[in-house]
Amino acid sequence: MTMKLSTDPSAATLLPIAKKEGIATVWDRHRAMQPQCGFGQLGVCCRICWKGPCRIDPFGDGPQRGICGADADTIVARNVIRMIAAGAAGHSEHGRHVALALQGVAEGRLPAYQIRDEAKLRAVAAKLDICTEGEDIPAIAAAVAKATLEDFQNQDHDVPCNWIEATLTKKRLERLQALHVLPHNIDAVITQIMGRTLVGCDADPVNLILGGIKGALADFNGMCLATELSDALFGAPAPVVTAANLGVIKQDAVNIAVHGHNPLLSEVVCEVAGQMDEEARKAGAKEGINIVGICCTGNEVMVRHGIPLAANYLSQELALVTGAVDAMVVDVQCIMPSVSEIGACFHTAVITTMAENKIPGATHVDFKEETALENARRIVATAIDAYKRRDPRRVNIPDFKQTAIVGFGVESVLAALATLNAEDPLQPLIENIANGNIRGIALFAGCNSTQVAQDSSFVTMAKKLAANNVLMLATGCGAGSFAKHGLMTQEATLEYAGESLKAVLTAIGTSAGLNGPLPLVLHMGSCVDNSRAVQVAVAVADKLGVDLDQLPLVASAPEAMSEKAVAIGTWSVALGIPTHLGTMPQVTGSAKVTELLTQTAKDLLGGYFLVELDPEVAADKLLEVIEERRKGLGI
Ligand code: BF8
Ligand code: SF4
Missing domain, CATH: 1.20.1270.30 (Substrate Binding Domain Of Dnak; Chain:A; Domain 2)
Structure with a gap:
């Protein structure tokens, strides 16, 4: 069976090149890993002491308890x-x-x-x-x-x-x-x-x-x-027009990809790159230095400064396969250890920067806030040096990039709403939810996973929810998916939003000076910025005098992968938000734990996990949840 690996058009261009060059990517390793361990998938494998490993037989024939007696x-x-x-x-x-x-x-x-x-x-x-x-x-x-x-x-x-x-x-x-x-x-x-x-x-x-x-x-x-x-x-994010996908890498520039999560490093790299532009031009790069983002560091600098996003999680290796990334600077989290090896196939300097996050084969620059400027200068100089070694014959930058209007933090959302009602900015939002122009709000978050064709579940679900007049917010690699697929544009609003949602987004966007609607999906930032969406929800709940579990608000991580996504999903449930997962959580080996998370949680907390791997069906289920919540509020 051949499964589609990615719906990102850049992957279709670059995967054959990787193959020709003998470079293994995350999808090759996924295939090599099949079949994956069924005990692990069910969560019934225990390795927490050296009497083990122990595993429980899900069919009831073999052991039902580990050696210590744990069930x-x-x-x-x-x-x-x-x-x-x-x-x-x-x-x-x-x-x-x-x-x-x-x-x-x-x-x-x-x-x-x-x-x-x-x-x-x-x-x-x-x-x-x-x-x-x-x-x-x-x-x-x-x-x-x-x-x-x-x-x-x-x-x-x-x-x-x-x-x-x-x-x-x-x-x-x-x-x-x-x-x-x-x-x-x-x-x-x-x-x-x-x-x-x-x-x-x-x-x-x-x-x-x-x-x-x-x-x-x-x-x-x-x-x-x-x-x-x-x-x-x-600086809090403000709306800015930028671009996403690997086409943001420039042939005639020193390309520096900032990758990871923490803005402390990338902010200084961006600043220093501006100061060292001339050096890059002297080295022959007609367009100077071009910073691009990957994963959540990418989201951080994208929503604050309009730095274009090259890739979300699953395409990080493909950024290197373009042969035009001169340095990939990484901090922490979601950095595939494979990047140093792939970087070494090209001229790319892969630079680690955090003491607790080193990768064999990468260059390490010991980044400290006290010496940040000096560290960043060294990083940029390393990139310029690497650029001089770039082989132009091996450069393949896919001609894919989409415009993305991003930068919707709490302040900028309220500022946009305030252009409609300066006294009471939340009022227009609440009014439109109450009258049904907006049926509800969905927060898309979380990763890409090789368990799903890259970006496909995000895009499928968003189009369906948009058509049903659901206002959508996004963070993390979910936001990256939407940006790469052109759903953070005004055109997407005109094409995919249901009539009443379109009217609301147009009214807000126009009065906020965007010369047209707000984008179909609002980019709120990186994974840690999921807290922004909660702030908006809390403000709405407080104004209505209700709690979060009464709002027509849902969350979805259709391609969840990281342990961070497990933590986020769980607090989302704890805050009262029905939370969809589109990949199978590794808990189904316990009927009790599964029931706790998907049912009992509803009584205890109001929120619960909803697991549905089919994105079309998942969107329908979220729409049902939204309608149920509306009914509860009597709207
Ligand atoms: O924090 S969404 S793959 S990059 S874990 Fe990682 Fe998942 Fe992306 Fe950002 Ni979040
Ligand atoms: Fe150790 Fe008990 Fe886990 Fe087995 S089930 S690995 S004995 S803790």
Whole structure:
């Protein structure tokens, strides 16, 4: 059986070239891995002690307990909450890094960084209940950093983290408190998950999953602070027109791909690249330096500065196969270890930058905030050097790129709405939801996975939801999919939106000065920026006096893959949002855990997982959920 690997037209151009060159890609390795282990797929394989590995026979003929006595429910629950802990650790480390940078800026220790968005810093301070009267910007930044770092330090179990407390509806906080799942300290909660899942600890699947939910909420907390503090340092996103797909790589430029997640590095690389443009031209690059983004670092610089996005997760290797990427600079997360080998097939310098993330074969530049400018200069100089070694005969840049209007943070969405109603910006949105012009809101998030033809589920679902007048937001590689496939354009709104949605998007876009509708899908940023969508939802819920689980709001990760997606999906459920997964979660080996996540959660939290691999059917199911929610609200 031949399965379509990707619906991205660039893949069709570059995969045959990779094959001819003898370069294995993620899809080749996926094929070589078949058939994948059925025990692993069900989540019933346990490797957490050296008496194991143990695996439970799903057909009931073989062992039903591991050597220590753990059954399938315990094993599955332990495995999945460890995934949540890993996801939460990734996001929260990212957040801590940004918080420490803010502290460094406040103390005047980091010349490479400034508070670029003072209004945002003040807004954050107000949100955290920090009194700013008479205080200057460094003092406010110091206080915000301190309050944020408390979320990694507080030892009082009864005092929830500052960020989550400042972010959710009162009703949601009470509900979560009643279940004892409000995190008090991000690090402690992650550590507790690791501790309780050791051999011979927590064996109760319900208790384990509740621990996982707490970990997922710690993840949410970490994401909120990462997004908001990054905005203060680098500016909140504003609408900007840019482009996406591998066609953004330029033949006559030194191309530097920034890849990973953390904006602390990429922001400085962008700045330094501007200063070193002349050097690139001297080296023969007529168009100077061209920065392009990959994965969420790409999303970060895209929504803030309009840097074009070259690739989302599954196409990162193909960016190298163009033969025109001179340097790929990576920080953390979602970087395939294969990139160093593929880079070495060309002239590409693959540069790692974080102490905790090195790849054999890559060049390492030890990036530190204190020496950021110097580090970035070295990175850009390395790229210019590599450019001189580029072989023009091996350059194949696919002629595919799509326009993308991006940069829809909370502030820019409210600003656009304020052009319709300056007094009460949320009113036009609420009115149009209430009168049914907008049936509901869907947040698309998450990865690409080789389990799905790349981007196909995102695009199929979005077209169907658009036709049914659902307003769509997107982050992460989902946003990358839409950008690459032209769904972040005004033309897409005119072509795919149902009549009433089209009218609303046109009214807002026109009054906001876009000379036409808002794009069909609003790009809210990277994965950590899912917190932006929650902020909008909380504002709407607060205004209506309801909780999040009453809103006609759904989330979907149709091509989910990473442990971070497991964490995000779980907090989305914990916040009361029905959350679709289009890839099979590795929990079905336990009927109890599956039931907890897909059914019991609904009673406990209002949100629940909805697993549906067929994107057409998934869209129908989400539409049903939206209508059910509308009915509940009496609209
Ligand atoms: O944080 S969507 S593949 S790049 S994990 Fe990774 Fe998944 Fe992409 Fe961004 Ni998120
Ligand atoms: Fe086996 Fe139990 Fe050890 Fe897991 S913890 S590997 S089930 S003995």
